[in-house]
Amino acid sequence: MKRRDAGIDQGRRAFLINGALVVGFAMVPGAGRAFADTEVDTLGTQVLAPDLPGSLRTNPFLDAWIRIDEQNVITVYTGKVELGTGVKTALLQVAAERLEVEPHLIVFMTADTALTPNEGYTAGSHTMFDSGTALFNAAAQVRQLLLESAARQWRTPVEQLGTQDAVIQCPDGKSMTYAQALAGVELHRYASAQSPIMAPERFTRIGQSLPRIDIPAKVSGGASYVQDMRLPGMLHARVIRPPRRGCQLEGIDQAAIENMPGHVTLVRNGSYLAVVAEDEWQAIKAMRSGYELARWSQGDPLPDAANIHQLLTQLPAKRYPIRNTVASSPGPADSSAHSWKATLTKQYLMHGSIGPSCSVAWFNEGTLTVWTHTQGVYPLRAGIAELLGLPLEKVRCVHVEGSGCYGHNGADDAAADAALIAMAVPGKPVRVQWMREQEHLWEPYSSAMRVELDVTADAAGHLGRWNTELWTTPHNERIVNAGRLLPAWLLAQPVAPAPSIPIAQPEGDGDRNVIPLYDVANSRINMTFVTQMPFRTSAMRSLGAHVNVFGIESAMDELAAQAGIDPVEFRLRNISDPRARSVIEQVAKAFGWPARAGGPGSGIGFAFARYKNIMGYCAIAVQVHVQRQTGEVVIDRVVTAVDVGQVVSPDGLRNQVEGGIIQSASWTLYEQVDYDPAGVRSYDWSGYPILRFPALPLDVEVHVLDQPGQPFLGAAEIVQGPMAAALGNALSNATGKRLLSLPLARSGWHRSL
Incomplete structure (x- = not known):
């Protein structure tokens, strides 16, 4: 894959695997007790300080995040984990920026129940959104407390003091270390709702691509996993x-x-x-x-794979209304000049x-x-x-x-x-x-899903009705009791799993991103949540957003075609969010839209989504060509633009976007769990095909719309839905046939061309 993009001293930093001495500390008074009738955040952690930003809401004490010992060694803690996305490096950059120290002076500790704050799960692109925000504020407040301590000791206005490499400096030449200043500071205190302001143009670490601290051992054959x-x-x-x-x-x-x-x-x-x-x-x-x-x-019988999407409509379930809105005034008489009804399906993935x-x-x-x-x-x-x-x-x-x-x-x-x-x-x-x-x-699979769409637009190309019915099994069987652990089912005294409960909007479960960000006045959206299912299902990257964005963006292309309007222009006509418009316009410009792919079997496609409608923005354009005799799909070119707020590591962000493009292409084209009443057939790689190296996109171009000073929005899952949708639209453009069943390259559609 051709990539087109528009040193840390390890020092004392160490990865604690088997230390002989462990010092534990409580994050909150009475930690470990059950709490009743209290607010919890989206990742299931108790909220103690609802007015604080990020994970300070659940872990408000400053010393849960930052400690300084007598030797002036700074230890920074996070409850989030490194999953290969580079967040350990990005979080280190944030802490170093606000403490105003070089990264190599920080010992950085990730999730350990004896040492670090409880931040629930590292999931849903929440790491920078929650932990990054907490460290951004906690580090700034700790540094300010140390400055104020030094100012008191020297009887000097705090505004005259500066810091460099964990040393506080006075204009008259006096200095003291952070450890010495700590003598007059109590860090076991709640963080404040307001933190010292730092203008983004002063950032020297945030916004830079530092070498990832988890990479050296991985590329040298060291112990990494x-x-x-x-x-x-x-x-x-x-x-x-x-x-x-x-x-x-x-x-x-x-x-x-x-x-x-x-x-x-x-x-x-x-x-x-x-x-x-x-x-x-x-x-x-x-x-x-x-x-x-x-x-x-x-054991339990398995269904016939050919009937799974019909079976989803027949299994025990609970129906959840997601949205039901009606315009305050009736629309024009021709509001349904264009309409599209379709059923889309997604298979089980692993x-x-x-x-x-x-x-x-x-x-x-x-x-x-x-x-x-x-x-x-x-x-x-x-x-x-x-x-x-x-x-x-x-x-x-x-x-x-x-x-x-x-x-x-x-x-x-x-x-x-x-x-x-x-x-x-x-x-x-x-x-x-x-x-x-x-x-x-x-392992828990990603749920099979069925989505029924009924959408309209008026003669001028403005959206009218948007109705969606979707069927899904759970996407969130996380560990809320012992029964959610597989071995618990097999014991002499088995433990039953806790009842399945969907994640509420705006985060969403199977209904993640089912609500279009486009300007829609009339909509009725419902989710049928299937609670007794033939397979154990749980969270996989982007949850229901993968198929829901695929469905939304397929509908946008179909309505645009009926209205005789360019797909990009149709999207811009129906969206008012200025940041959404910016990423759409950036991709269109960089791609040269509406350039036409040349030759038989060639096609282009476009798609957009804002992840969960509250996090990062992503627009994407794809060019493909298809071998009609075999159904082989070649991804010639991908151009994307993303807006994830303040960018911490540009290289890390691009890595996540490129990886998401590849992963989504694999899901969308090839991946599905094969099974029949006799059992699961996908027990090795020969039975579960994934994207191979020869099928990688030939050219990927990532445009980053940095937003200095804006909140961190997270990047790891923003591209899965838009890439699936753009790829689907490109294939439909190439073949003249709307493809509705994922995975696209295994549905045998080429045989009907």
Whole structure:
């Protein structure tokens, strides 16, 4: 892929994996108690200070975020985790900017229930939006408190003081370190609603592309992921899963497994099975024997894949009204001069993490420590404590990056596996590594969906009616109780999952981005939330936005064609948000819209969305050509413009946008879970095709509309919906056929051309 784009000293910075000394501190009085009748944020964390910005609302104490020791070492904490998106570097830049120190002077700590604030999950493009905003304000307030302390000690106006590299300087030549100034400051205090102002033109770290701090070990073969962890005396474990959900263990020859060469232990609890050995290959061989020797009952039946979207309309469900608006005055008589009705569908998708899930757990002297690539260490800790019957303070979860994520994959379940097995072999660390087929068969999938659209426009090209009915299974089966952890279903005393509840608007669940940002006076939008489903489904990047934006932007193209209006002009005619208009206009200009792709089978497409209608803006144009005999799709060119507010790391932002383009192209063209009543067939990569290197876009051009001084809006998920929609529109332009069933390249449409 041709990329077109319009040093940190590691110093004392270290990644704590297995420290001998752990100092824990409470973030709030009574932390760990259940709170009733209190507000929670969108990621499920209790709100203590609703007037504070970002995650200061849930973690208002300044020393939850920043600490300075007697040697003037600054430690900055975040409850968010690095998932390969570069946020660890971006958050470090924010803290360094407002503390006015060089990044290498900061020790940066990510999610650890013994050390860091509880920020719920790292999900939904909330990291910069929540944690970045909290650090931006907390760091500025800490620096100001230190300046005021020095001013009092020197009896000097605070306005005359400056700082450089964690040292406060006075015009007369006096200086003191931040640590010395801290003597007169109490950081265990609530943050203020207002922070010292820093003009964006003064930023020297925000807005710069610092080298990512997580990259060196990854490119040099160093220990980078939880899969790489090795602790002294560590045992290796493998789980033995049932053939499918609902199976009960009827019997297994335990002696045959435990008498295998080497030290092998079979862990059994009801229908839960695992093997533990001193050597990893021993564990794998014991697992294989376990699969051969275990006898299971029949499990839950699976549906026929060909009927899944009709089945969604028949399963037990609850209907949620999302929007019902009527114009205050009736529209013109010809308001429905143009209309389009269609049903769009999306198949089940899997995360397809390159590295199967893994976790290390150690139950030692009454305390369980779990190293995990979870997206939320605090919710996971609560789930594991409930699962094992341990006090909350006796469970510690430490995030270690995993090789693959993009949502709620098998990370939490692997951590629960490790915790259960570690309790059976106390005093020894245990590493649990899933196998590829276990990852593909047992991770939570992204939901299949059905979307029915009924939209109109008047003769002048202004939108009239916009009605949507959608059917979906849950996109948010996060860990709110032990029953949301896969191993809990298999125990002798199983734990039932908590009831499924959709995420409310404007965040949304399957209905994320179902409301158009366009100017629509009359709309009726409903979501049918299917609660009893054939597959376990949960969060995958962008949730329902992927198919909802695909549907909205397909409708915009269809109405534009009926009205005889250029698709970009039609969008501009129906949107008033100035930042939305800016990204649309930027892409049109850079792409040379409405240039026509040349040659048979060539086409161009355009799309726009604002993620969740409250976060980052993205417009995108795509040029493709199609081999009609084979259906092969070549993505010749992609041009996109994004507005995510104040940009912290331009290179990191471009990386996220480019990665999202590739991921969305893979979903939109190729990906679906294959299954039939006999079982899931996508148990390895041959059964779950993804975008290969030869199919990457040939040219990608990213335009960043920086907004200095504006809030951070997040970038990781803004492009998935628009890319799917632009690709769909380009294929329809190329073939003359509106394609409505995802994935597009596997639907056999080319055979009808």
